[in-house]
Amino acid sequence: MKRLGFSVFFIALTFILMAGSPLMAQSDMMLLDSSKGRAGKKRPPVPFPHNLHVEKGWSCKDCHHLYEKGENILDESTLEEGNKEIQCSACHGPKSRLHLERAYHGQCLGCHKKPLKDREKAPPRYCGGCHVRK
Numbered sequence: 597m598k599r600l601g602f603s604v605f606f607i608a609l610t611f612i613l614m615a616g617s618p619l620m621a622q623s624d625m626m627l628l629d630s631s632k633g634r635a636g637k638k639r640p641p642v643p644f645p646h647n648l649h650v651e652k653g654w655s656c657k658d659c660h661h662l663y664e665k666g667e668n669i670l671d672e673s674t675l676e677e678g679n680k681e682i683q684c685s686a687c688h689g690p691k692s693r694l695h696l697e698r699a700y701h702g703q704c705l706g707c708h709k710k711p712l713k714d715r716e717k718a719p720p721r722y723c724g725g726c727h728v729r730k
């Protein structure tokens with residue numbers, strides 16, 4: 597119980613510190629946390645510049661999916677703020693073969709590790725590049 601209290605405090609603190617950092621100046625910055633405040637989180641939550649990725653030319657369905665017979669049939673109009681069904685955790689739960697940590701690493705790193713195109717800025721590939729310690 598003590599540990600849980602501590603990590604809730606720590607996450608709150610991270611938010612407070614983040615609010616004052618230049619990272620937060622970008623309004624689309626999401627803070628991804630697969631543990632949602634549960635005890636035992638091993639790495640700091642991950643700041644994710646969502647819209648930057650869209651601006652770089654990726655489409656919604658490169659990351660968001662609803663598979664039917666192996667095909668991504670997602671209706672993009674369901675991609676709305678607050679829709680719990682589009683959250684990765686809705687399907688990649690703790691019992692899922694592709695649990696949340698794997699789903700995130702698979703998606704983020706699967707793309708970040710691709711060879712760079714000309715003059716593209718290198719996306720973060722190492723632990724500390726995504727799990728930014730504050």
Ligand code: HEC
Pocket residue numbers: 626646649650654655656657658659660675676677678679682683684685
């Ligand atoms: C590079 C990957 C990527 C791309 C491209 C992308 N998204 Fe996302 N999006 C994510 C991730 C990761 C989350 C966090 C999901 C979660 O919290 O479970 C997210 C969350 C969201 C949310 C939920 C926000 C909230 O807090 O409720 C919406 C809405 C959304 N995306 C819409 C879109 C739309 C519309 C597009 C296309 C214009 C798009 N996304 C493109 C990765 C992406």
Ligand code: HEC
Pocket residue numbers: 659660661662663681682683684685686687688693694698699700701702703
């Ligand atoms: C509606 C349910 C659902 C949602 C929401 C969902 N997934 Fe998936 N995801 C699946 C299914 C089903 C598969 C394919 C079956 C499998 O491999 O377990 C899959 C496969 C994947 C894969 C394997 C490669 C691929 O694309 O097929 C990755 C990586 C992944 N999901 C990451 C994510 C991330 C990150 C999010 C949140 C942005 C997310 N998923 C949201 C159901 C979902």
Ligand code: HEC
Pocket residue numbers: 628642643644645648649652654658659700703704705707708716717718719720725726
């Ligand atoms: C489909 C490809 C793709 C996916 C999926 C993806 N990224 Fe990226 N990401 C990129 C590229 C390319 C860049 C470099 C953009 C540039 O030129 O500045 C980048 C840049 C970044 C940056 C650095 C931004 C900056 O200001 O320098 C962060 C942080 C980041 N990604 C986090 C994530 C996280 C976290 C996820 C998973 C939730 C993710 N990305 C998923 C392609 C992707």
Ligand code: HEC
Pocket residue numbers: 628629630631636637638639640641642696697700701704705708720721722723724725726727
């Ligand atoms: C491209 C970005 C990216 C890189 C690089 C990355 N991760 Fe993650 N990782 C994520 C995201 C996004 C999540 C889900 C959000 C969270 O819980 O922090 C996650 C979740 C985790 C989790 C589960 C949650 C927790 O903290 O217990 C662990 C453990 C983890 N990562 C360890 C690592 C380690 C170790 C490395 C280096 C070998 C690494 N990650 C590199 C993006 C990344």
